[in-house]
Amino acid sequence: MDLKLGCPGGLYVLRLGHRPRRDKRITTHCGLVALALGARGIIISGGHDEAVVDSIRDVADRWHVDFSADLAGSWEDVVREFKDRGCLVVHLTMYGVNLPFVLDGLKNAFRKRGILAIIGSGKVPAAVFEMSDLNVAITHLPHSEVAALAIFADRLFGGVELLSSRSRGLIILPQHRGKAVLHRISQRSSI
Amino acid sequence: MDLKLGCPGGLYVLRLGHRPRRDKRITTHCGLVALALGARGIIISGGHDEAVVDSIRDVADRWHVDFSADLAGSWEDVVREFKDRGCLVVHLTMYGVNLPFVLDGLKNAFRKRGILAIIGSGKVPAAVFEMSDLNVAITHLPHSEVAALAIFADRLFGGVELLSSRSRGLIILPQHRGKAVLHRISQRSSI
Numbered sequence: 001m002d003l004k005l006g007c008p009g010g011l012y013v014l015r016l017g018h019r020p021r022r023d024k025r026i027t028t029h030c031g032l033v034a035l036a037l038g039a040r041g042i043i044i045s046g047g048h049d050e051a052v053v054d055s056i057r058d059v060a061d062r063w064h065v066d067f068s069a070d071l072a073g074s075w076e077d078v079v080r081e082f083k084d085r086g087c088l089v090v091h092l093t094m095y096g097v098n099l100p101f102v103l104d105g106l107k108n109a110f111r112k113r114g115i116l117a118i119i120g121s122g123k124v125p126a127a128v129f130e131m132s133d134l135n136v137a138i139t140h141l142p143h144s145e146v147a148a149l150a151i152f153a154d155r156l157f158g159g160v161e162l163l164s165s166r167s168r169g170l171i172i173l174p175q176h177r178g179k180a181v182l183h184r185i186s187q188r189s190s191i
Numbered sequence: 192m193d194l195k196l197g198c199p200g201g202l203y204v205l206r207l208g209h210r211p212r213r214d215k216r217i218t219t220h221c222g223l224v225a226l227a228l229g230a231r232g233i234i235i236s237g238g239h240d241e242a243v244v245d246s247i248r249d250v251a252d253r254w255h256v257d258f259s260a261d262l263a264g265s266w267e268d269v270v271r272e273f274k275d276r277g278c279l280v281v282h283l284t285m286y287g288v289n290l291p292f293v294l295d296g297l298k299n300a301f302r303k304r305g306i307l308a309i310i311g312s313g314k315v316p317a318a319v320f321e322m323s324d325l326n327v328a329i330t331h332l333p334h335s336e337v338a339a340l341a342i343f344a345d346r347l348f349g350g351v352e353l354l355s356s357r358s359r360g361l362i363i364l365p366q367h368r369g370k371a372v373l374h375r376i377s378q379r380s381s382i
Contacts, residue, residue, distance in 0.1 A: 022216075025213075025216065025217055026216060026217070026220070029217070029334065029335035029337060029338065032332075032333060032334040032335055033334045033335050033338040035332065035334070036330040036332035036333070036334040036338075037330065037334075037338070059332075059333065063332055063333075065332070094363055095363055095365075095366055095369070095370040095371070096365060096366065096367075097365045097366070097367060098353055098354055098365055099353050100350055100353050100354055126369075129368055129369055129370075130368060134367070135366065135367060135368060137353075137363070137365060138353065139227045139228065139352050139353060139356065139357075140356040140358065140362070140363035140365070141223075141226065141227035141250075141254055141256070141356060141357065141358060142223060142227075142250060142254075143220065143223040143224045143226070143227040143228075143341075144220035144223055144224050144337050144341070146220060146335050146337040146338050146341075147220065147224040147227075147228070147337050147338055147340070147341030148341075149338070150334075150335070150337075150338035150339075150341045150342050151341050151342060151345050151353070154342050154345070154346075155345075155350075159291055159346075161330050162289055162290050162291050162328075162329065162330060162342070163289055163291055165330065165331040165332060166332065167331065167332060171331070172285055172286055172328070172331035174286075174287060174288045174289055174328060174331070175286055175287065175288070175326065176287075176288060176325070176326060177320055177321060177326060178286070178317075178320055179286040179320075180286070
């Protein structure tokens with residue numbers, strides 16, 4: 001696996017234990033959330049599933065956002081690679097410390113070193129808790145890795161992705177009612 | 192359908208267009224996110240699916256959280272019922288206005304009237320845009336109704352659900368490593 005990371009830094013997401021039959025939609029949602037909320041890429045470990053990677057890349061292409069989606073055989077290798085690059089490895093889990101208590105530190109680490117955020121599926125191996133620099137809870141109730149990632153990224157970036165779009169292609173013009181889309185490249189608009 | 196709403200107010204979620212075969216897991220995630228992030232209940236419209244409601248109620252029971260999960264035949268009836276009760280109806284859509292610009296107003300409306308947040312699935316009927324009091328975007332990129340709901344609720348409640356748990360049953364004790372669970376009712380702990 002060659003992740004072709006241009007430089008250290010930024011937010012990357014590692015999705016654990018993907019099961020091609022069962023998790024296709026949830027993993028796709030994880031990828032699209034990572035893309036929309038400001039991450040640079042997602043790495044999917046578990047069952048080999050080209051289709052899920054393709055569907056995430058498709059959205060990135062269509063919206064002209066620089067975002068990578070990759071498959072990884074072993075999550076341990078990914079964690080080691082990011083640690084070697086100096087990234088902080090953060091595991092999102094309901095058993096971890098409350099996000100607000102560590103958010104300042106996370107923002108600092110993000111600016112200086114970059115962050116790899118790990119999100120699980122069913123059963124997360126104990127080694128994930130141990131190899132991560134920090135285990136962080138997005139509430140202490142069981143809900144959704146999609147939601148945990150969304151809130152983590154939104155808080156990490158201080159809501160900036162809610163204010164302006166990453167898209168360099170289609171631009172949505174915010175509306176109280178209805179839909180308005182600007183095709184930035186062709187300067188054609190459809191309202 | 193009798194929603195048995197005790198009083199107006201609070202946050203309720205209306206999940207549109209549920210397809211029992213395709214959406215079971217995504218809709219369950221929506222329900223669990225609503226539960227974990229402070230909503231009072233979720234109403235699911237679209238295909239009739241007792242199993243999805245049961246699985247959400249199961250989690251509410253197990254964690255001793257007051258949270259309702261109901262099926263509704265027609266989303267229009269639900270919207271009308273909430274409007275009659277004075278609730279603000281907010282549709283989460285990438286075509287809407289940016290959340291930060293309307294957040295103060297939403298917080299006010301929540302305190303005084305309560306909010307019904309509508310989240311879609313595939314194609315959302317134009318009438319949803321029209322019947323909603325406000326169409327609000329959680330980024331202007333396509334990602335996930337699970338994530339949109341999570342960020343909306345987190346921002347609406349100002350992060351309070353990240354600080355303390357709604358659970359009156361099992362209590363997770365935040366840990367840097369590993370898992371610690373306190374059985375509040377029996378005062379038995381397993382660390």
